[in-house]
Amino acid sequence: MDYQSIIDKYYPADDDLRRLLVLHSRQVADRCLLIVKKHPELPVDVQFLEEAAMLHDIGIRWCHAPSIFCEGTEPYIKHGPIGADILRGEGYPRHARVAERHTGTGLPGLEPETLEEQIVCYADKFYSKSRPDRVLTVAQAAESLEKFGHEGVMTFLGWAERFE
Numbered sequence: 001m002d003y004q005s006i007i008d009k010y011y012p013a014d015d016d017l018r019r020l021l022v023l024h025s026r027q028v029a030d031r032c033l034l035i036v037k038k039h040p041e042l043p044v045d046v047q048f049l050e051e052a053a054m055l056h057d058i059g060i061r062w063c064h065a066p067s068i069f070c071e072g073t074e075p076y077i078k079h080g081p082i083g084a085d086i087l088r089g090e091g092y093p094r095h096a097r098v099a100e101r102h103t104g105t106g107l108p109g110l111e112p113e114t115l116e117e118q119i120v121c122y123a124d125k126f127y128s129k130s131r132p133d134r135v136l137t138v139a140q141a142a143e144s145l146e147k148f149g150h151e152g153v154m155t156f157l158g159w160a161e162r163f164e
Contacts, residue, residue, distance in 0.1 A: 017069035029053035031123035059083030
């Protein structure tokens with residue numbers, strides 16, 4: 001799979017939104033790859049992991065978040081399911097699951113299940129598209145998850161123990 005061709009298809013213009021999407025996705029993908037390098041014992045499909053990390057936010061264009069150049073009409077919380085629909089339509093159901101399960105530590109009924117889903121979800125929490133120059137610590141990322149409930153924080157901290 002060539003993730004770049006999917007990005008090109010849905011983000012053809014070289015604009016601020018595309019640049020932010022690619023920067024953020026690369027940050028997440030690089031952290032995912034660092035995790036598997038540090039933990040060779042993890043049975044991970046590394047190529048799939050990188051592809052999924054690069055495509056996890058493909059649905060942001062259709063959401064309304066002007067501070068990060070998204071001029072769509074849907075609430076931002078829907079970017080995962082929108083991305084999943086796109087990726088399923090392109091014939092990539094595994095990648096679609098990552099897109100729909102990466103918000104917070106998963107939405108009710110859409111919690112990350114596979115190791116790759118968990119790693120992308122975990123890595124994503126360290127980078128904000130609204131502050132792409134900043135990398136959160138584990139403690140800061142955990143604190144940012146409080147808005148999703150304490151259970152999500154505990155899930156994240158469990159991943160931190162496993163992946164750091």
